[in-house]
Amino acid sequence: MKIGISACLLGYNVRYNGSNKLNKELLEILKDEELVPICPEQLASFTIPHLPLEIKNDVVYTSDGKDVSNQLLTGCNLAYEKIQDCDFLVLKSKSPSCGYKKIYDGTFSGKLIEGNGYFTRLAILNNKKVFSEEDLELIATFLEGNDCNL
Numbered sequence: 001m002k003i004g005i006s007a008c009l010l011g012y013n014v015r016y017n018g019s020n021k022l023n024k025e026l027l028e029i030l031k032d033e034e035l036v037p038i039c040p041e042q043l044a045s046f047t048i049p050h051l052p053l054e055i056k057n058d059v060v061y062t063s064d065g066k067d068v069s070n071q072l073l074t075g076c077n078l079a080y081e082k083i084q085d086c087d088f089l090v091l092k093s094k095s096p097s098c099g100y101k102k103i104y105d106g107t108f109s110g111k112l113i114e115g116n117g118y119f120t121r122l123a124i125l126n127n128k129k130v131f132s133e134e135d136l137e138l139i140a141t142f143l144e145g146n147d148c149n150l
């Protein structure tokens with residue numbers, strides 16, 4: 001299968017602070033698949049490093065209060081173009097771009113709320129199947145050809 005995946009999960013140093021979130025367990029599950037790395041924030045031309053971003057009331061803010069929603073949306077659209085023929089996506093949890101089901105609450109205090117990042121919203125709007133990197137068992141089940149009812 002062809003799978004779009006958050007680039008930081010593959011070890012690319014594209015996170016806001018210049019680090020990555022390499023997930024070896026996930027990569028072991030995906031080792032026989034074709035992977036298409038994407039980073040909406042990099043495609044939105046945020047510098048690395050850059051200030052942390054969080055979503056509050058559907059607006060994306062930097063930690064110093066600047067509205068960067070349109071900038072991030074541009075990157076999300078570019079990222080979507082790259083993965084539109086993928087069978088499904090595996091995205092980094094909690095991110096204001098790639099988060100699925102939970103994101104930070106916009107107060108930059110580490111508090112999580114239910115919600116999806118901007119890129120994830122776009123993917124779901126386009127009926128893409130999405131998994132979080134935390135859904136290891138569900139991903140494995142899906143790859144075995146069993147519907148996992150997401």
Ligand code: SF4
Nearest residue numbers: 007008039092095098
């Ligand atoms: S935008 Fe997505 S791929 Fe890029 S660093 Fe953040 S979580 Fe990773």
